[in-house]
Amino acid sequence: MQDLVTGEDGLPRCGWAGTGGDYASYHDTEWGRTLHGDDAMFERLSLEGFQAGLAWITVLRKREAFRAAFHHFQIDAVAALTEADVERLLTDPGIIRSRAKIESAISNARVVRDIPGGLDAYLWSFAPTTHRRPKNFGETPTETPESKAMAKALKKTGVKFIGPTSAYALMQATGMVDDHLKGCFRAEG
Template identity: 50%
Template sequence: MAETAEAETGSVVTGEDGLARPPWAAVDPLLQRYYDTEWGMPVRDERGLFERLALEGFQSGLSWLTILRRREAFRAAFCNFEPDTVAAFTQNDIERLLADSAIIRNRAKILATIGNAAATIALRAEGGLADFIWSFKPPTTPEPRTIAEIPTTSDASIALSKALRKKGFAFVGPTTMHALMEATGIIDTHLLDSHRRGSSGVWPRSS
């Protein structure tokens, strides 16, 4: 069980397994598994980044746990986030998605995902979505000891947001892009005392 003092200060919480995690990953089993195995690990393929981009957009205004619990339903509804398939969605597909209670039924976000699929395809002529997003990897990464020390935006996420918008993407605000960069290993915002710090292989544990 997490120690109260740790949870209140936003520092790492040591679980019953002896591993240190941030408070948000220390309670719910689904979040803990996601944190231990996936969050912060590099995603460098087009389909994988398109999925993450879409899910981060759907998460806007909601908790990540809400999205995580629905991820398999999202994958089924959006044909495993294959950009070519999603870009070809018709009005019938939009109505199908709006009627699907297993996902987030937000018309603007659904339309943005379809439009972002088309924008992803267009980016192939310039090297592709993965290379484009990773080109915004900053020269340094945060080194937080508490949750309060983790920024929610950065110069890199602001620049990525602006660049994606110019390419026709939607629901790619600076905060959303910062979350994307954290989740896909482009930056490392694991707390310094977390057992996952430096696990991506992109950044050292500390400078």
Template identity: 50%
Template sequence: MIVGDDGLARPAWASSDPLLQEYYDTEWGMPVCDERGLFERLSLEAFQSGLSWATILRKRENFRAAFAGFDPDAVATFAEADVERLLQDAGIIRNRAKIEATIRNAAATISLRDEGGLPHLIWSHRPERTPVPQAAADVPTTSDESRALARELKRRGFAFVGPTTAFALMEAVGIVDTHLLDSHRRGSSGLWRADGTPVEDGPRE
């Protein structure tokens, strides 16, 4: 942990870059329960695979512009011409497989609406307890729930959703709280107590 000039303790990854610090302080780990918000986070986590999160965060607004604000209905209509357009867009990660997966995942998101939608599917994998890491080495990269979520997403037609990506998504949207125990953000989502026990049974809508 690093204590900043503001007296707040943060992990090393969120202490050196102002953009990462703002993301850590205001967004990471806070509950996201709407379809578009979850589709965006899922898409960005997929694009992040093999890259640093800082790279994705710096390009986030470009991603939003390129993918119609991550509106699943709009992205699902993207055709080969759109793929080629996106492959020429230097503002995003120009990876054909990830671009095509995002379009496929938009269609898969739409197909879930008659069964509770993407929010229900993702949040149904919230564990009974969350990790209580004292150091970065204690933070897991997968869990039984993230493996189950990845399997279910793949079964529903999603791509680029392995257990590690699923766990990163769960961290980002508050399904688990992996803030270190000494962090000023520990327990701040309103869903988890600092000791890893839940505040309530489900997400806040």
């Protein structure tokens, strides 16, 4: 994969985004942009869990179905889901039908709703104070001391389906770090 590619619109972007389509749209409008809000952060945490072992494009293309199935990731609504809801969700072809992942999303909602100060502030407390923009994919980490600390702390609270790599992906997706490669039109500074 090339480090940078030129899109159909003539703009240089990170190579993983391709030249158009779903990845490019996600890259251009969401990835690396600052995101806040407990429910918004819970959605990203949940989707990272559903992505485990799969390509992100699989989750990205099912995101609207996930939002419908999981009450737009409103923490209290997800925490209230029952075993009957789990059984119903296991028959929903629009989402990833993994019992372990569905049950963990519900369990995680019950855990994160009780985090003092809220999930948003808690997750952002792990954001690095400095970050160097990568010049190429080889310089882009898959985990950092901060993502290791985040994953460890989340696991300690009882959150499931989180590790240092998925914690770092969450940091990238929510703008805690900006890993748009040098030369990408979305790279700032």
